Amino acid sequence: MALAYPPFKSCPCGSGRSYAHCCGPAHDGSRPAASPEILMRARYSAYALRNAAFVLDTWHPDTRPARLHLEDGTKYTGLTVHSAENEEVVFTATLRQSGETLRIHERSAFTRLAGRWVYVDEIIPPTVD
Ligand SMILES: [Zn+2]
Known part of the structure; x- marks a missing residue:
């Protein structure tokens, strides 16, 4: 399920590229993420666009939550x-929630499952400052 987002607008993941040339093809399934970093970016963009279906679909079945509720009030x-080395991605995501800026630092693990990358879990749990 891809949500409507203008393909020419800059991608929510902050790559500086247009959505159509960045996370869009991963979201609509036309070009699955080719590396953990690309999937990490696509998952971040999916959170930003409230595309919970994509977030769940790219989560390893062993660690995937049954449901995912994305808060309307959170801005990514x-x-x-x-x-981004081997199967690990270290990143900082910045969110705004209730007028506060949260910076979330995390080291995430990815693996290949049936030929495509999926998110497994955090190796270092998120810390917020
Ligand atoms: Zn992107």
Whole structure:
């Protein structure tokens, strides 16, 4: 399920590229994420666009929550990928919630399942500052 988002607008993941040339093809299934970093970015964009179906679909079945509720009041204002090596991505995601800015630092693990990348779990749980 891809939500309507103008394809020419800059991608919510902050890559500087248009949505159609960044996370859009991962969301609509036309080009599955080719690496953990690309999937990490696509999942961040999916949170930003309230595309819970994509977030759940790219979550390993062993660790996936039964349901995911994305808060309307949360704004996803930025993503910085610090490193992406092997099956790990270290990043900082910036959110605004109730007038407060949260910076979430996390090291996430990904793996390949049936030929495509999926998110497994955090290796270092998120810390907020
Ligand atoms: Zn993107």
